Amino acid sequence: MKNQRWLLVFLFALSIQVAHSQKYKDARLSVHERTNDLLGRMTLEEKIGQMLCPLGWEMYQKKGADVSHSPKFERFVQERHIGMLWATYRADPWTKKTIETGLNPALAAKAGNALQRYIMENTRLGIPIFLAEEAPHGHMAIGTTVFPSGIGMAATWSAPTIEATGQIISKEIRLQGGHIGYGPVLDLTRDPRWSRVEETFGEDPVLSATLGAAMVRGTGKGDLTQPYSVISTLKHFLAYGIPEGGHNGNTTIIGPRDLHENFLPPFEAAIKAGALSVMTSYNSIDGVPCTANGYLLNDVLRNHWAFRGYVVSDLGSIEGLKGSHYVAETMEDAAIMATKAGVDSDLGGEAYRNLVSAVKNGRIAESLIDTAVARLLRLKFEMGLFENPYVDPEKARGNTRTSNHIAHARKVAQQSxxxxxxxxxxxxxxxxxxxxxxxxxxxxxxxxxxxxxxxxxxxxxxxxxxxxxxxxxxxxxxxxxxxxxxxxxxxxxxxxxxxxxxxxxxxxxxxxxxxxxxxxxxxxxxxxxxxxxxxxxxxxxxxxxxxxxxxxxxxxxxxxxxxxxxxxxxxxxxxxxxxxxxxxxxxxxxxxxxxxxxxxxxxxxxxxxxxxxxxxxxxxISVPRHVGQIPVYYNKKNPKGHDYVELPAAPLYSFGYGMSYSQFDYSNLLVSKKDRFTFEVSFLIKNTGAFDGDEVVQLYMRDEYASTVQPIKQLKHFNRLFLKKGEARTIKFTITEHDLSIINADMERVVEPGSFSVMIGASSDDIRLDTKISVQ
Structure with missing residues (x-):
């Protein structure tokens, strides 16, 4: 017994000594200290390995109720020093994983544990691996809850509902050992010919921003110390949803003002809500592929928005700089372009292997590699993976797709x-x-x-x-x-x-x-x-x-x-x-x-x-009468379009439209000025029908005269609320300086003096109340 006590004391003292000599293993130190210490110990090959994110579904092998790492995983770890995997738990015809050959939640947890155990125990530094999973409308894995797709979730017009959905998705991912959720998809889309409309929140920046931020809040607000918080990866950066001709990944024709007015705000709102990852898109803008766009990834994302997370390429998009866009002559050129533009992680895990030779040949500074790797390591430390890399398979078995989760899926579907x-x-x-x-x-x-x-x-x-x-x-x-x-x-x-x-x-x-x-x-x-x-x-x-x-x-x-x-x-x-x-x-x-x-x-x-x-x-999203109307989104800029010879210019059904079994009356519009740029708008809404039900009240605005051309109308605020039949309620919205602002000819966001129309209604083409406010 005495010898056993002595042995325990010795082992404890030894662990303290090791932790002291390897600061990155000391949980008492700050994330900054631990990251710098670990980075200083890594070889160039180990650093670049952290930037690789190979496909994950071939990295495990399943035999009955047992799951272990595969020989391929062992080879990738030893030869490539990989720091991340994508879609390890994914099952679909592309991966050829079925219910029989894929992983249920308990087996997924076992698989994640097996991968972590191998990498923690068989590598020089024991850096845990990130597992990134697809999660646009539920974790894309066997046995998880499937919610309506993005366009359906957007049809709820309910931020609380989407936030609660995010909580369920992130919990189901973390229970199985995943850490990163790919979603939400924040591409604004104005072309229903495009194949991925279903993944988006539609055509409007305010609706997309509100729901995107809600989803990110649900997945943990970027606080990785919480047990079920995931790193939300926002897709796709940028203007991917309006490709020329509706062709997926095609070039995007758009000006910088439209980017800043409409396409950037949803991403900015989600980042402010806590998103810690952004995925580049396959398209190019004005001749620059988004995976090599340093203005977007460095100037806007990091310098202007102070984004502290990491940027990941879309699958194969770095290779696409050479093979699709033809702006890089070699794969090494492509890797250098993407790294310099601010892409930290290579989804697919092949292109960035060329960075080893690029650094050694002096074509790119190792300091750029250090910057990218530090962004990834910081998040691993924040999530506590060095101390707690494993999960409990029994918790995964009993807490995914629960009756409560299924009930919420029904609620989201009802609201959509x-x-x-x-x-x-x-x-x-x-x-x-x-x-x-x-x-x-x-x-x-x-x-x-x-x-x-x-x-x-x-x-x-x-x-x-x-x-x-x-x-x-x-x-x-x-x-x-x-x-x-x-x-x-x-x-x-x-x-x-x-x-x-x-x-x-x-x-x-x-x-x-x-x-x-x-x-x-x-x-x-x-x-x-x-x-x-x-x-x-x-x-x-x-x-x-x-x-x-x-x-x-x-x-x-x-x-x-x-x-x-x-x-x-x-x-x-x-x-x-x-x-x-x-x-x-x-x-x-x-x-x-x-x-x-x-x-x-x-x-x-x-x-x-x-x-x-x-x-x-x-x-x-607006429903067109004919494909020849496209684009037919509601917030087009002045002047208002005229009718065609064959049919009206207006869509069949406009943005914001939807009926109820009840009727709702709007009255008593009042506006009070709180300060120079703040106005409180209030009005009364009453359920005058025979059914209890929800109404979605919508506030639109129009800048009557401005130094740059403005939309005919633009959604600024909305609220989904429940009213019993006969019930009346006063609704209040606050118009802020941001609501009044425009981007002027010098690309500055300013508020210009003048008159603004304020419109309250049940859809973009069903305005019930309106007034004007004046900004001096």
């Missing part, structure tokens, strides 16, 4: 449903005897989910058919698919018509799909390839850009055939982009869009259809 038309058909009576549920998206699990989604157990996803049947236990609910999204050969429209004729009401679910399958071909970045050889439902999602916006396949024929029966018809669009709705707007008895509503989408849609939830979703 946008009612576009209702000829008093909705809500449906639950006493209805016969219902026909028809259409390619009526009972297709994966078409509910959107891109960046892992394989799902069959019972986890609730389709519209499931939701309707859950509401009507005693009724006859007949389902016929009718047709597919894209396939024009295999149809059963006649059967759908027969089912409709037997029903009291037909619910027809059409739209699009981002559901990947094992027949679809993929390029190295994971983007899908549209080809005649891989016909599936997929017509949206990364790589699936559209030239038109009409319903594909035989969907229009299906709608027209059901309409011809004379049976009351509800049309539901499940979609990743605003598709053409002209026919449905004119012919359906009720029309709504649920975007990609996630795993609880079917239940949420049924809640709306049968009046258990009063819809209040609002469009975060």
């Amino acid at each position: 449903v946008v009612l576009l038309k209702n000829n008093n058909l909705l809500p449906l009576n639950k006493d209805v005897k016969k219902v026909a549920v028809i259409g390619p998206n009526a009972d297709n699990r994966y078409n509910m989910l959107g891109d960046y989604t892992a394989p799902q157990e069959p019972g986890n996803i609730k389709t519209v058919l499931h939701g309707v049947r859950s509401k009507l236990k005693g009724a006859t609910v007949e389902y016929v698919k009718g047709c597919a999204i894209r396939d024009t050969l295999n149809t059963d429209i006649d059967k759908a018509v027969a089912a409709a004729r037997r029903a009291d009401v037909a619910i027809v679910v059409v739209g699009g799909s981002s559901a990947r399958d094992f027949k679809t071909q993929y390029i190295e970045t994971g983007a899908a390839v549209a080809s005649s050889e891989s016909i599936s439902d997929m017509e949206s999602g990364e790589g699936f850009d559209r030239a038109t916006l009409g319903l594909l396949g035989k969907q229009m024929s299906l709608l027209q055939a059901i309409k011809a029966t004379g049976i009351p018809m509800v049309v539901i669009y499940i979609q990743g982009r605003p598709l053409n709705m002209n026919w449905a707007a004119e012919n359906a008895d009720a029309l709504l869009t649920a975007w990609y509503p996630g795993q609880e989408g079917g239940n949420a849609i049924a809640d709306v259809l049968f009046g258990d939830y009063n819809p209040a979703g609002r469009l975060p």
